[in-house]
Amino acid sequence: MPKLHIYKNEKETCYAFAEWLANLVKETLTKQDRFTIALSGGDTPKLVYKILATDYATSIDWTRIHLFWGDQSFISSPDEKYNPTLGLKNLIDDLPVSKNHVHSIRTDVSPQDSATEYENLLRTYFTEPESTFDLVILGMGEQGNLLSLYPFSEESHHAGSWVMPVYDKQDDLYKVTLTISAINASAVKAFLITGKKKEDVVQQVLKGKYEPEKAPAQLIVAANKPVHWFLDEGSAGKLIKPSY
Numbered sequence: 001m002p003k004l005h006i007y008k009n010e011k012e013t014c015y016a017f018a019e020w021l022a023n024l025v026k027e028t029l030t031k032q033d034r035f036t037i038a039l040s041g042g043d044t045p046k047l048v049y050k051i052l053a054t055d056y057a058t059s060i061d062w063t064r065i066h067l068f069w070g071d072q073s074f075i076s077s078p079d080e081k082y083n084p085t086l087g088l089k090n091l092i093d094d095l096p097v098s099k100n101h102v103h104s105i106r107t108d109v110s111p112q113d114s115a116t117e118y119e120n121l122l123r124t125y126f127t128e129p130e131s132t133f134d135l136v137i138l139g140m141g142e143q144g145n146l147l148s149l150y151p152f153s154e155e156s157h158h159a160g161s162w163v164m165p166v167y168d169k170q171d172d173l174y175k176v177t178l179t180i181s182a183i184n185a186s187a188v189k190a191f192l193i194t195g196k197k198k199e200d201v202v203q204q205v206l207k208g209k210y211e212p213e214k215a216p217a218q219l220i221v222a223a224n225k226p227v228h229w230f231l232d233e234g235s236a237g238k239l240i241k242p243s244y
């Protein structure tokens with residue numbers, strides 16, 4: 001069941017998301033010792049990470065936060081312009097989180113070895129076989145991918161392992177990504193999607209026919225809990241406009 005949180009623009013959406021995340025962390029940390037987040041890649045969450053690093057630098061207990069990457073591209077360029085993950089990494093470096101609480105996906109080994117190593121890391125970190133992150137932040141690409149799980153790809157329907165290597169045909173590069181199993185085993189799932197260019201994919205997932213091959217985000221479920229969708233009026237355009 002989706003729970004929609006729709007805001008006027010990207011800025012308002014990101015501020016609201018940061019506030020919601022901070023409250024979730026605070027509430028959860030009254031019941032447990034640590035809070036573990038899987039981060040989305042891409043450009044959209046960058047503002048949220050900036051807001052967290054500044055406005056929430058002291059109000060969140062960062063010593064009890066652990067960060068994992070949701071996916072990672074195998075791009076070696078040292079230039080942020082060509083290497084989006086690098087830009088994100090720089091922002092994560094600004095968060096007041098202990099460096100040994102930031103768990104990255106290696107890119108200095110083969111995608112297969114990197115995926116195996118990340119899977120082992122997760123299996124050691126999470127002691128319950130059916131339970132992963134306290135929060136997974138998810139974006140969606142214009143192609144309809146969530147993390148690096150693409151429409152009509154085998155990996156999007158793979159059950160069992162939590163991590164997989166993926167070849168992204170469109171961008172001609174390898175990626176390592178969490179799987180639907182890892183995402184669905186997390187306590188809270190939240191999409192953060194902004195911009196008019198995403199309104200079709202958002203509509204397809206939330207209002208279209210159930211066709212998970214075409215829209216793998218439809219595979220994200222939360223038993224007895226909502227899947228959160230933080231959208232701006234651009235990305236939610238086709239949900240909020242009357243259809244004639």
Ligand SMILES: O=C1O[C@H](COP(=O)(O)O)[C@@H](O)[C@H](O)[C@H]1O
Pocket residue numbers: 040041042043044045070071138139140141142145146147148
């Ligand atoms: O390819 C990817 O894109 C999506 C969306 O990125 P954005 O720049 O439009 O926010 C991202 O969520 C995913 O992690 C990444 O691999």
